[in-house]
Amino acid sequence: MKQKKLLEKLKAFFDSDARERNKQKSDIKDILKKLKKKERNLKEKFDAEDDVDKRNRIQQKIDVIYAQRKKGIKLIKEQ
Amino acid sequence: MFKKILLPSIFIILAYGFWISPDFKQISAGVAIFLFGMLSLEQGFRAFTGGALEKILRHTTGSLWKSLGFGVMSTTILQSSSLVSVITISFLSAGLIGLAAGIGIIFGANLGTTTGAWLVAGFGLKVKISAYAMPMLVFGVLLIFQKSKALNGIGYILAGLGFLFLGIHYMKEGFEAFKDTIDLSAFAIPGYRGLFIYTGIGIFATVVMQSSHATLVLIITALAAQQISYENGLALAIGANVGTTITAIIGSLSANIQGKRLAGAHMIFNLVTGFIAILFIHQFVQIVDVVSAYVGIDDDDYTLKLAVFHTIFNLVGIIVMIPFINMMVRWLETTFKEKESPVEQANFLNDSALEFADTAVEAVRMETLHLYDNAIEIIANTIGFSKSEINSDSDLKQLLITRKKIPEVDVEARYDKNIKGIYSAIIAFISQVRFNWQLEQSADLHWLRRANRNIVEAIKSTKHLQKNLLTFSQSYNQHASGEYQNIRLNLAILLRELEDIRHEPDPDIKILSMDEIKITIGEADEKQNNAIDELIRSGKVVPETGTSLINDSAYLLDIKSNLVQFFETLFVAQEREITKAERKLVLDDDEITEIRSVSE
Numbered sequence: 001m002k003q004k005k006l007l008e009k010l011k012a013f014f015d016s017d018a019r020e021r022n023k024q025k026s027d028i029k030d031i032l033k034k035l036k037k038k039e040r041n042l043k044e045k046f047d048a049e050d051d052v053d054k055r056n057r058i059q060q061k062i063d064v065i066y067a068q069r070k071k072g073i074k075l076i077k078e079q
Numbered sequence: 080m081f082k083k084i085l086l087p088s089i090f091i092i093l094a095y096g097f098w099i100s101p102d103f104k105q106i107s108a109g110v111a112i113f114l115f116g117m118l119s120l121e122q123g124f125r126a127f128t129g130g131a132l133e134k135i136l137r138h139t140t141g142s143l144w145k146s147l148g149f150g151v152m153s154t155t156i157l158q159s160s161s162l163v164s165v166i167t168i169s170f171l172s173a174g175l176i177g178l179a180a181g182i183g184i185i186f187g188a189n190l191g192t193t194t195g196a197w198l199v200a201g202f203g204l205k206v207k208i209s210a211y212a213m214p215m216l217v218f219g220v221l222l223i224f225q226k227s228k229a230l231n232g233i234g235y236i237l238a239g240l241g242f243l244f245l246g247i248h249y250m251k252e253g254f255e256a257f258k259d260t261i262d263l264s265a266f267a268i269p270g271y272r273g274l275f276i277y278t279g280i281g282i283f284a285t286v287v288m289q290s291s292h293a294t295l296v297l298i299i300t301a302l303a304a305q306q307i308s309y310e311n312g313l314a315l316a317i318g319a320n321v322g323t324t325i326t327a328i329i330g331s332l333s334a335n336i337q338g339k340r341l342a343g344a345h346m347i348f349n350l351v352t353g354f355i356a357i358l359f360i361h362q363f364v365q366i367v368d369v370v371s372a373y374v375g376i377d378d379d380d381y382t383l384k385l386a387v388f389h390t391i392f393n394l395v396g397i398i399v400m401i402p403f404i405n406m407m408v409r410w411l412e413t414t415f416k417e418k419e420s421p422v423e424q425a426n427f428l429n430d431s432a433l434e435f436a437d438t439a440v441e442a443v444r445m446e447t448l449h450l451y452d453n454a455i456e457i458i459a460n461t462i463g464f465s466k467s468e469i470n471s472d473s474d475l476k477q478l479l480i481t482r483k484k485i486p487e488v489d490v491e492a493r494y495d496k497n498i499k500g501i502y503s504a505i506i507a508f509i510s511q512v513r514f515n516w517q518l519e520q521s522a523d524l525h526w527l528r529r530a531n532r533n534i535v536e537a538i539k540s541t542k543h544l545q546k547n548l549l550t551f552s553q554s555y556n557q558h559a560s561g562e563y564q565n566i567r568l569n570l571a572i573l574l575r576e577l578e579d580i581r582h583e584p585d586p587d588i589k590i591l592s593m594d595e596i597k598i599t600i601g602e603a604d605e606k607q608n609n610a611i612d613e614l615i616r617s618g619k620v621v622p623e624t625g626t627s628l629i630n631d632s633a634y635l636l637d638i639k640s641n642l643v644q645f646f647e648t649l650f651v652a653q654e655r656e657i658t659k660a661e662r663k664l665v666l667d668d669d670e671i672t673e674i675r676s677v678s679e
Contacts, residue, residue, distance in 0.1 A: 024659070024660050024663070027659070027660030028660045028663065028664070030587070031587060031588060031591075031660055031661055031664060034585050034587055034588050035588060035591065035664075037585075038588065057599070060595055060598065061595045063674050064594050064595040064598065064666065064674060065591075065595075067666055067670055068591055068594065068664045068665075068666060071663075071664050071666070072663075075663055075664075
């Protein structure tokens with residue numbers, strides 16, 4: 001078992017494509033976390049806002065972040 | 080202070096003069112019409128500059144003699160040494176001719192301007208020139224109404240000549256009538272005292288009228304009417320020559336260093352010439368007598384003799400001054416030094432930054448942000464906001480309501496002062512970097528260069544937008560002014576949002592924030608164009624205003640797109656690894672359309 005894991009690690013080390021993929025996967029995950037946090041902040045702002053125009057803008061921002069997150073999750077699943 | 084009271088004082092003196100003497104009024108009106116004719120003439124010749132005139136200038140100033148000849152010829156044709164001086168200054172500034180050639184033209188112009196005296200003395204006073212003036216005015220004004228630039232120019236020239244002649248006619252008439260009331264010749268002062276006093280009067284008259292031509296015409300007409308003595312007429316002519324220098328000095332106050340040097344040369348020439356003329360006045364009178372006798376001018380024809388004198392003393396001035404031209408150039412160049420340039424300079428670009436690829440890219444990036452900061456200030460000011468207001472939390476809509484009037488910003492001057500120097504430095508810096516650098520840094524610099532171009536494009540569109548913004552934002556048509564207020568608000572909001580993104584605590588998601596901005600820009604543009612269409616359709620704004628609005632909303636879109644592209648480019652050249660992943664999440668056109676259709 002230990003040997004198998006070690007071999008896999010070794011394979012990954014020499015396979016630059018896989019290494020790249022993993023790196024990107026973790027980067028996207030990182031960004032998704034940040035987007036999630038931003039979305040949460042915007043939702044709080046949305047609830048506190050009275051101006052209709054400003055509420056609409058915030059909502060749009062939330063929609064865009066949602067679409068970006070959806071895209072990111074799809075990309076991770078594909079990899 | 081002196082400037083402030085000068086004009087009202089002149090007005091009061093003139094008004095008093097008009098009140099007590101109708102003849103004085105006629106003479107003054109003649110001078111006014113004459114000056115107006117000169118303005119019209121200048122305007123006419125301006126229609127031909129930028130093409131033929133400039134081409135000729137470039138080819139005809141190759142040597143000192145050529146430039147001298149050019150000065151004489153052009154001033155003779157244009158009948159305006161000031162127009163020739165202005166064109167010369169523009170060529171000096173553009174670096175097409177050197178200071179020595181410029182001085183040559185100015186010297187020549189001094190001789191050429193004496194043909195004005197000949198025109199009046201030999202031609203103007205012998206025939207009833209008003210007879211020529213009238214048809215010239217009629218044809219000229221008819222041509223001014225033509226659309227063709229050339230015909231329009233000819234129209235101004237003809238009308239200008241017409242007014243010149245008409246002005247001369249009025250001055251002549253005025254002096255003739257004046258003669259009956261007061262005998263000016265009774266005030267003739269003999270000897271050097273009179274010479275100096277009349278030189279002073281000549282200087283004063285030229286300064287007041289801002290034209291040596293007009294003074295000379297005045298002298299000749301007064302001389303023809305025997306209001307002044309011949310000697311005093313000569314002194315007045317000397318004064319007129321010196322006085323025109325003051326006009327040039329006043330004119331050069333706003334000119335660049337080249338203009339100041341040229342005005343300096345003009346002043347030296349005229350002072351020296353004037354000094355020589357006063358010192359050797361008796362010899363000059365003798366020479367004039369000899370020349371006059373040779374060409375067949377009557378002994379008592381003082382008007383023509385004055386024209387001869389004017390030409391000779393300028394000719395002597397040229398002969399005396401020519402050997403000293405190079406010395407003069409050197410002296411002027413050391414005296415009028417290029418001042419510390421007021422243009423804002425680059426802060427981060429220096430030779431040490433060029434040593435390493437990374438530091439060079441970072442220096443350019445920092446400088447680009449410096450440029451962006453300056454650009455934002457110009458754009459914000461143009462739409463009536465300060466940069467601190469954009470960066471604050473204050474309600475922009477509220478600010479807009481309280482500030483309907485927009486203070487005018489000279490975008491062109493601000494561009495020259497705060498953008499051009501830095502932009503040029505960035506471009507020069509990038510062109511210096513070594514080609515053997517890694518591809519990555521070269522690509523970064525390529526993108527940063529493009530980002531800089533985006534800023535410059537945004538400023539240019541701001542300049543175009545400003546024109547109608549200033550006019551229409553205060554329009555009585557509420558619909559039009561409302562749309563322009565929207566343009567202001569739209570742009571102010573974008574500037575604030577971009578600043579927010581720039582200072583976002585998490586740098587990793589900056590590019591992604593641009594997606595929403597792009598959607599908003601597209602929506603706002605569509606909304607505004609629909610609103611404009613509706614305003615035109617319902618007749619709330621005339622189609623002309625409507626098209627202005629359409630053009631200006633296009634400028635607005637251009638500014639916004641350039642600023643967004645700037646940001647996208649700037650962030651690409653930063654944090655390479657994370658942006659790769661970040662870019663994967665940027666929404667494409669279809670995804671953006673999907674969000675827009677949902678929100679609608």
